[in-house]
Amino acid sequence: MTGFITRRLLQSIVVVLLVTVIVFVLLHLLPGGPARAQLGPRATPPAIANFNHQMGYDRSVPVQYWHWLTQLVTGNLGFSVKFNQSVVSLIGERLPKTLVLTVLSTLFALVVAIPLGMVQAVKRNHAADYAITFWAFVFYATPPFFLGVVLIVVFSVYLPILPAEAPQSSSIGVILSQPAGLILPVLTLALVTIAQFSRYMRSSVIENLAEDYVRTARAKGAGERSVLIRHVLRNSLIPVATLLGLSLPTIFSGALITEAVFNFPGMGQLFWTAAQTQDYPIMLGITVLVGVATVIGSLLADLAYAVLDPRVRYA
Amino acid sequence: MTAIPADDAVLSDSPKTRGVFAGPLSAFAENKLAVVGLGIVVAFILFCYVGPLVYHTDQVHIDLSQATLPPSGTHPLGTNEVGYDQLGRLMAGGQSSLEVGVAAALLATVFGTLWGAIAGYAGGFIDSAMMRIVDALLAVPALFLLLFLASIARPTIGLLILVIAFISWLGPARLVRGQALTLRTRDYVTSVRLMGGGPLRAILRHIAPNAIGTVVVNATFQVADAILLVATLSFLGLGIPPPAANWGDMLSNGINYTYDGYWWLIYPPGLAIVLVVVAFNLIGDALRDSFEVRLQKR
Numbered sequence: 001m002t003g004f005i006t007r008r009l010l011q012s013i014v015v016v017l018l019v020t021v022i023v024f025v026l027l028h029l030l031p032g033g034p035a036r037a038q039l040g041p042r043a044t045p046p047a048i049a050n051f052n053h054q055m056g057y058d059r060s061v062p063v064q065y066w067h068w069l070t071q072l073v074t075g076n077l078g079f080s081v082k083f084n085q086s087v088v089s090l091i092g093e094r095l096p097k098t099l100v101l102t103v104l105s106t107l108f109a110l111v112v113a114i115p116l117g118m119v120q121a122v123k124r125n126h127a128a129d130y131a132i133t134f135w136a137f138v139f140y141a142t143p144p145f146f147l148g149v150v151l152i153v154v155f156s157v158y159l160p161i162l163p164a165e166a167p168q169s170s171s172i173g174v175i176l177s178q179p180a181g182l183i184l185p186v187l188t189l190a191l192v193t194i195a196q197f198s199r200y201m202r203s204s205v206i207e208n209l210a211e212d213y214v215r216t217a218r219a220k221g222a223g224e225r226s227v228l229i230r231h232v233l234r235n236s237l238i239p240v241a242t243l244l245g246l247s248l249p250t251i252f253s254g255a256l257i258t259e260a261v262f263n264f265p266g267m268g269q270l271f272w273t274a275a276q277t278q279d280y281p282i283m284l285g286i287t288v289l290v291g292v293a294t295v296i297g298s299l300l301a302d303l304a305y306a307v308l309d310p311r312v313r314y315a
Numbered sequence: 316m317t318a319i320p321a322d323d324a325v326l327s328d329s330p331k332t333r334g335v336f337a338g339p340l341s342a343f344a345e346n347k348l349a350v351v352g353l354g355i356v357v358a359f360i361l362f363c364y365v366g367p368l369v370y371h372t373d374q375v376h377i378d379l380s381q382a383t384l385p386p387s388g389t390h391p392l393g394t395n396e397v398g399y400d401q402l403g404r405l406m407a408g409g410q411s412s413l414e415v416g417v418a419a420a421l422l423a424t425v426f427g428t429l430w431g432a433i434a435g436y437a438g439g440f441i442d443s444a445m446m447r448i449v450d451a452l453l454a455v456p457a458l459f460l461l462l463f464l465a466s467i468a469r470p471t472i473g474l475l476i477l478v479i480a481f482i483s484w485l486g487p488a489r490l491v492r493g494q495a496l497t498l499r500t501r502d503y504v505t506s507v508r509l510m511g512g513g514p515l516r517a518i519l520r521h522i523a524p525n526a527i528g529t530v531v532v533n534a535t536f537q538v539a540d541a542i543l544l545v546a547t548l549s550f551l552g553l554g555i556p557p558p559a560a561n562w563g564d565m566l567s568n569g570i571n572y573t574y575d576g577y578w579w580l581i582y583p584p585g586l587a588i589v590l591v592v593v594a595f596n597l598i599g600d601a602l603r604d605s606f607e608v609r610l611q612k613r
Contacts, residue, residue: 011447018451130348133600141539141592143546143563146585149570203532203603242493246486249456256458257547272551287455294454305493 008302012295019291020072023284024065072288078281080274087285090270095289096172098266101258102251105186106244109193114240116194117201118233124206132198140195144254148188148261155184166264185262189254193247200243204236211235238309245301248294346604352597359591363409372403374560386579393579396568399560405583408560412542413591415475415561420537422480427487428530432523434488435495436514446492449485457482461548470555475548479541487533494526501525528603535599539592546588562588 039047052058056067071078077087116136120129139147156164166185167178175182208214209232217227256268263269267286274282377397386393392401434445452460460482498504499522507517523530546563548554554564562584569580 011443011450015447015450015454018447019454022451022455133348137593137596138589140596141543141589142585143543143550143566143588145547145550145570146566146588149573149581150585153573199600206604239493242489246453246489249453253456253458256456257550260550290456291451291454295450298450298453309497 004306005303008299012299015295015298016288016292019295020069020288021065023287023291024068025061028061028064068284077285077288080279080282082274082277082279083282087281090282091267091285091289094265094267094270097175097264098252098255098259098268100172100175100182101185101189101264101266102255104182105189106193106247106251108186109190109197110244112190113194113197114201114237116198118205118228118236120198120202121205121209121236122228129202133202136195136198138195139191140199142192144188144192144257145261147191148184148258151184151188152261164262166259166262168263168265185258185264188261189251189258192254193251196247197240197243200239201236204239205232208232208235235309238305241304242301245297245299245304248297249290252290346601348597349601352594352601355590355594356598359409359587359594360413363406363413366406367403370403370406372400374399374404374407385577392583393577395565395580396572401565401579401583404560404565405562405587408562408565408584409587409591411472411555411559411561412545412563412588415472415479415545416538416542416591416595418476419479419483419541420534422476423483423537423541424487424530424534426480427484428491428523428526429518430484431488431491431493432495432518432526435492436499436518436522438499442492446489449488453485453489457544458547458551461544461551461553470548470553472555472559475545475555479544482544483537483540487530487537490529490533491523491526494529495522498522498525532599532603535595535602538595542588542592542595 039051043051049058056064059067068078075088077091079086080090083090116132120132123129142150152164155162162184163181164184165181167175167181213231214227217231218224222230252268255266256272258264259266259268260272270282271286273279274286377399379397381390381394390400390402392405395401395404430445430449434442437445461478495518499517504517504521507521542562545554545561546566549561549563550567550570554567555561565584566581566588569577569584572580
């Protein structure tokens with residue numbers, strides 16, 4: 001097991017490096033380039049050349065990459081000229097808000113989706129299964145921005161009980177002190193996740209209910225409750241654990257949309273602003289950060305897989 | 316253990332056995348939700364492809380004197396902000412939404428399944444190298460890649476399909492690889508190897524077909540995801556430029572008028588997306604249940 005963990009850790013480092021290479025190469029293929037974005041369409045060629053020289057953009061791509069990577073390792077993600085602020089401090093300001101949004105909605109989604117999926121599988125093809133399936137499909141099928149707008153129209157316009165905009169503050173304390181403003185964004189993000197997780201949970205439980213060990217457990221006289229909780233639930237959580245580890249970029253993408261709809265000043269909104277203004281350092285910084293988080297999530301999912309399913313052996 | 320004879324029956328070419336889809340098809344037909352889903356998809360295909368032959372509208376020339384008209388006799392669903400008939404646009408937009416969704420999902424599923432099955436079966440260094448590529452691409456948020464790809468080329472339907480497939484094949488690849496890891500230890504795969512069957516045979520005839528449940532469920536989610544992704548791209552301003560239409564562009568344009576009360580610009584395309592995506596999911600769900608031979612007649 002220790003060998004497996006060590007090897008997985010090394011693999012993860014390779015993946016992180018691959019991510020930095022992909023992002024760096026992609027960004028350097030963008031047309032226009034940073035000089036045009038910075039100096040405007042009427043900049044003279046000498047001005048552009050001068051800018052490129054100052055910023056080091058006239059050096060070869062591998063050299064630029066190496067320079068950026070060494071800075072990255074020491075915790076320097078660069079400087080955003082547009083915001084006149086370092087990328088680390090910008091992300092530091094925005095990340096906690098995005099974490100509040102994503103962690104709350106994911107926890108909420110798991111707490112709702114796991115029991116829902118089990119109920120559906122046990123009551124397969126009964127009224128409860130059909131009803132939950134119907135709503136899961138509807139929420140999964142609704143584009144997140146549309147879902148957000150529908151929730152705003154229902155809960156802020158027709159029944160004015162919840163604010164249509166997320167709390168506007170740079171302080172995390174102030175945001176948490178206005179939970180009413182968080183309900184709609186968290187719900188928007190969670191409903192899609194619930195729909196997806198409960199589907200997988202249902203599939204997984206149904207699959208496990210047909211396994212031989214379930215018959216054995218029942219034959220040994222184990223109660224239905226104990227069969228479901230001690231045997232089926234544990235085995236059924238394996239694909240969900242994998243899915244959770246893989247869902248980080250999806251959840252981040254969802255957060256980007258949700259933050260745009262509810263004007264929530266998080267990292268997603270920062271990324272979107274940066275994308276529109278071709279603010280390379282911010283885009284690179286956020287992408288690498290999400291990349292590292294995803295790699296860690298994937299690592300944990302694989303470890304969970306090995307721990308939970310003894311049939312999987314990493315020889 | 317009924318799985319082995321069932322598996323042989325599925326893979327045998329002998330005329331005595333039923334075809335791969337005979338059992339699943341009858342199980343599928345018994346599933347009412349699946350029939351509803353299929354009905355919705357067929358209805359939308361008729362609506363989008365036969366509809367314009369019956370209901371002629373001009374979806375190319377703008378007419379600002381006819382802009383944002385509420386639903387009436389001449390325009391059953393009103394007109395949009397530049398005077399296009401909304402009902403006719405729903406038909407035209409549906410064509411590209413459906414085409415992009417299905418094509419991208421097929422491309423992504425086939426490629427992802429093969430990639431995952433090969434990696435999982437091969438194991439060792441090949442598996443590691445193949446899955447590290449998947450991991451790295453997965454770790455870059457999809458919207459970031461979309462943003463980049465959409466900014467270097469003017470979006471067309473073909474490019475949209477490629478871009479969405481490029482992002483979507485990673486999911487099935489990982490899922491199938493996970494399945495292949497457990498499947499390769501099963502007795503029947505070992506038997507194939509002992510009988511002298513090559514890796515290609517094991518992958519194509521034993522591992523991939525046994526992972527079909529996962530693949531089919533995932534493929535329907537892929538169609539759904541692709542249609543949703545197109546909509547999200549439109550919301551981010553990266554949709555196909557007008558006069559070409561798709562439901563996502565119509566919806567995200569309509570949302571600009573949320574507070575003006577132009578409901579006919581929001582809910583028809585929104586409902587169309589939801590209905591079609593739900594329908595594909597219902598079909599996939601039923602297919603999943605029907606392919607799992609072991610789960611029937613419990």
